[in-house]
Amino acid sequence: MLKINNLHANIEDKSILKGINLEVKPGEVHAIMGPNGSGKSTLSSVIAGKEEYEVTDGSILFDGEDIDELAAEERAHKGIFLSFQYPVEIPGVSVTNFIKTAINESRKARGLEDMPAKDMLKLIREKSELLEIDRKFLSRSLNEGFSGGEKKRNEIFQMAMLEPKLAILDETDSGLDIDALRIVANGVNKLKSKDNAVIVITHYQRLLDYIVPDFVHVLHNGKIVKSGTKELAHELEEKGYDWIKEEVGA
Amino acid sequence: MDLKEKLVSSFLAFENKVDIDAFVHDVRSDAIKIFEEKGFPSKKEEAWKYTSLNAILKEDYSVFPKQENALEYKDVKPYFIHDIDTYKIVFIDGKYSSHLSETTHDGIDVCLMSAALSKPKYQLVIENYFNKAAEKDSLSALNTAFSNEGAYIHIPKNKVVEKPIQIVHFSTGSDAATMLQPRNLIVVDENSHVQIIERHQNLTSNAVLTNSVTEIFANKRAIVDYYKIQNDNANASLIDNTFIKQKDSSIASVHTFAFGGKITRNNLNFYQEGERIDSILKGITIIGDKQHVDHNTLVHHIEPNCESHQDYKGIFADRSTGVFNGKVVVEKEAQKTNAFQANNNILISDKAAINTKPQLEIFADDVKCSHGCTIGQLDESAMFYMRSRGIPEKEAKALLMYAFSNNVIASVKIPELKQRITNIIAEKLGVNIGFDL
Helix, strand or coil: CEEEEEEEEEECCEEEEEEEEEEECCCCEEEEECCCCCCHHHHHHHHHCCCCEEEEEEEEEECCEECCCCCHHHHHHHCEEEECCCCCCEEEEEHHHHHHHHHHHHHHHCCCCCCCHHHHHHHHHHHHHHCCCCHHHHHCEECCCCCHHHHHHHHHHHHHHHCCCEEEEECCCCCCCHHHHHHHHHHHHHHCCCCCEEEEEECCCHHHHCCCCCEEEEEECCEEEEEECHHHHHHHHHHCCHHHHHHHHC | CCHHHHHHHHHHHHHHHCCCCHHHHHHHHHHHHHHHHHCCCCCCCHHHCCCCCHHHHCCCCECCCCCCCCCCHHHHHHHCCCCCCCEEEEEECCEECHHHCECECCCCEEEEHHHHHHCHHHHHHHHHHCCCCCCCCHHHHHHHHCCCCCEEEEECCCCECCCCEEEEEEECCCCCEEEECCEEEEEECCCCEEEEEEEEEECCCCEEEEEEEEEEEECCCCEEEEEEEECCCCCEEEEEEEEEEECCCCEEEEEEEECCCCEEEEEEEEEECCCCCEEEEEEEEEECCCCEEEEEEEEEECCCCCEEEEEEEEEECCCCEEEEEEEEEECCCCCCCEEEEEEEEEECCCCCEEEEEEEEEECCCCCEEEEEEEEECCCHHHHHHHHHCCCCHHHHHHHHHHHHHHHHHHCCCCHHHHHHHHHHHHHHCCCCCCCCC
């Protein structure tokens, strides 16, 4: 589904990603871990199509197609979803209207009619229940004045509504208390299928107790320096990242 | 002959054509003298520093437009709020159009200025109110001198007018260039409530310059909501002079939706002549090309315990330019005044510009006055966020801009009008998305 070959990316001439190789197949859950500043968020932004980043070498193939030239919205239409580490507040646009617009624009891109209002309401009800979201919350301005937990739950709610093929969860666990973490992880698990895939980007192993990865990759200094299974995450939790740095340095 | 000379020399001919009431004749004669003395304003005047009329004064305007071209309702229906029942006062090239209008004398007067100025039954109201709110500046004086036609609305006390009133001015290009001087008088007596929607529409590419004066009197506990839709074509310019006098506990609001025209100048003045008055001034400006919109507001707090709320949003594309000049005067007697003013702008082009200037003159010591101006661009991180969810760039921009102006739209009390404004905004922003936020 996703195939990243030797990906190099810069922001304002500063090299951040220095040769990433990663393959994600349908049905898989991948975790990308690594210390602060290792390039985790850059990788997710580059996959999602943030324009500030310049891909200088390598390629990103999604379902066999090179997506380097595609705008962020076109990637979204193909089924890529990024859950933001810091969801942006948009005063004046309600959660409902935002998601409605997003869904209908995606449908338009696929040559479909707008979703009938009745179906939309039903879908919203279903997915908000899944994430234990209060109905009143849906008429509030998007992310405005939301707590950290509410923002993240809202991200996963949008993911549930959009049903992406590939979901990238960027530090979704940060700022969550244990109850919110459980709700969010539960939501992600319920959405998982043999046809879609998840990349969990996290600093800590905590979230991986709930969303269990098939593969764990360690990102350091713009490269994946170690890959393994979920046991690697436990090892990192116990020993920290220093031993990896030493191993790579050696 | 330049426009000023042409106007001054036309004055006698004008007065010969209309019914002359002694009182009105004196008012007009004084006014033409003021205009003759002052002439058109120039950029040397502080209040006109950022708006030049030179380009539009060069046209050879017909001061007495030809007789009306016929218009069929079906052809101009889109310019009305047509999905609700309303009173209508409609003018074509400055002349009253009876077949497009729906006036009334049933308990309230919704009719013509020309009738009010000439018929004895209106004489008392005219003498009490006509030209009693308008300033003596040159453009208002020019309008006063040629005042003859427009809307006359008198709501006696204790009436809630159920239907909104639409005042619509069409120009049909019967002359190569037309100058119009509509004059409206609106008197709302104690405890009464009225909603008015005003629109000017040029139907051809011939030049039109409208110099309009509207006087509004909100007596005790009256509620007046006035909505201005300014969405004219690139050959139409508008100088709108609106003066509102309020008495105790009245609430008056003016919403100005400035979406188009060549040059648009809004002079909007509120005078609070009583206590516990609320004055509300709101506006959305969305323009592009080389359009120019200038909002020049004044709120004069004269008595204690009153409020004013100003909220103007502007979005400027291409080489368009905007001006916001908001003056708030709080007299020494006007203690416990609460005056709020905000002007927020987004420039979506490097070549667009906005000049914004709050002016507070406060002589009382126990007041709450605040003002804030911002000029910014669209938030890039919000753009990426929306696009990453599948909303294309253009639609994402539109949604952000709509959200930016949403609190002004939200305060429109007529749902059908709110929907219409929303549609015009979507059209202006070039998107086909429903903004039912």
